[in-house]
Amino acid sequence: MITAERKSFDQIKESIKEFESLLVLGCGTCVSVCMAGGEKEVGLLASELRIKNRLDGRDVRIGEATIQRQCDQEFIGPILETARKYDAVLSMACGAGVQLVAEMLAPMRVIPALNTRFIGITQEEGVWVERCRACGNCVLADYGGICPITMCAKSLVNGPCGGSKGGKCEASNEKDCAWVLIYNRLKKQNRLENIFKMFMPKDYSTQAHPAQMVNEAYLKVGVEEKHGK
Amino acid sequence: MGDAIEPKVIAFCCHYCAYSAADLAGSMRLEYSPNVRIIKLMCTGKLDTLHLLKAFEDGADAVFVAG
Numbered sequence: 123m124i125t126a127e128r129k130s131f132d133q134i135k136e137s138i139k140e141f142e143s144l145l146v147l148g149c150g151t152c153v154s155v156c157m158a159g160g161e162k163e164v165g166l167l168a169s170e171l172r173i174k175n176r177l178d179g180r181d182v183r184i185g186e187a188t189i190q191r192q193c194d195q196e197f198i199g200p201i202l203e204t205a206r207k208y209d210a211v212l213s214m215a216c217g218a219g220v221q222l223v224a225e226m227l228a229p230m231r232v233i234p235a236l237n238t239r240f241i242g243i244t245q246e247e248g249v250w251v252e253r254c255r256a257c258g259n260c261v262l263a264d265y266g267g268i269c270p271i272t273m274c275a276k277s278l279v280n281g282p283c284g285g286s287k288g289g290k291c292e293a294s295n296e297k298d299c300a301w302v303l304i305y306n307r308l309k310k311q312n313r314l315e316n317i318f319k320m321f322m323p324k325d326y327s328t329q330a331h332p333a334q335m336v337n338e339a340y341l342k343v344g345v346e347e348k349h350g351k
Numbered sequence: 352m353g354d355a356i357e358p359k360v361i362a363f364c365c366h367y368c369a370y371s372a373a374d375l376a377g378s379m380r381l382e383y384s385p386n387v388r389i390i391k392l393m394c395t396g397k398l399d400t401l402h403l404l405k406a407f408e409d410g411a412d413a414v415f416v417a418g
Binding site: 162165166169170172173176 | 400401404405407408
């Protein structure tokens with residue numbers, strides 16, 4: 123999932139101070155799972171803002187809504203009319219969601235309430251860790267299912283480096299050396315010969331921004347539908 | 352005492368203990384402040400941060416949870 127964390131309350135308050143009415147808009151997918159911008163968090167933030175505004179003697183209308191995903195037009199469409207009744211939208215989605223909502227509501231102001239962090243997994247309750255850099259050229263098969271691009275501080279494809287000590291990384295004693303993890307995993311898989319292979323430098327051209335991908339099959343269906351075939 | 356502020360207090364009470372205690376107090380004709388408003392929950396484990404915030408939002412000066 124894409125993980126994110128909420129900006130500080132003071133930061134949020136500062137970014138919305140000019141508005142008389144505000145819709146706090148949650149996203150029901152990734153940021154809901156990492157407890158940063160789902161329906162519950164929308165309720166908490168909206169409530170905090172209402173209390174703060176009352177204490178400050180400000181009359182600001184705060185609305186709440188949460189849609190399934192803010193990165194899909196079909197889910198944003200139905201709330202456009204509601205959103206336009208406010209001065210601005212405080213989006214609790216990842217950066218992608220904020221941008222699509224802003225595009226569809228333009229020129230209306232859409233303010234981000236979260237800082238988007240990374241593509242990761244839930245390690246334990248309340249702890250999320252990065253596992254994928256979305257490099258566009260997955261090499262997990264070669265490394266026993268452990269990503270050296272994400273897990274190694276230097277993103278080495280031929281490791282470990284000289285900074286690996288006692289299974290930890292020289293960048294931080296708290297971080298496991300990705301290459302020790304890879305070694306141990308390959309050993310368990312009886313594929314230790316893989317560690318001696320020399321891999322060519324990775325092709326990072328797939329990471330050119332802004333990236334785009336097209337599913338030709340769907341695209342053709344779309345074209346036929348449009349032209350009534 | 353005329354100018355003293357009387358805070359509105361919302362009490363979230365568990366059905367099985369704190370609420371029963373309040374009920375018993377009633378049966379015994381014991382008085383408690385009228386500015387304490389009790390909301391019964393089947394279990395205070397059900398209580399959510401949102402409930403606390405809503406109480407403050409709607410004008411409570413203090414909230415207490417008993418369970």
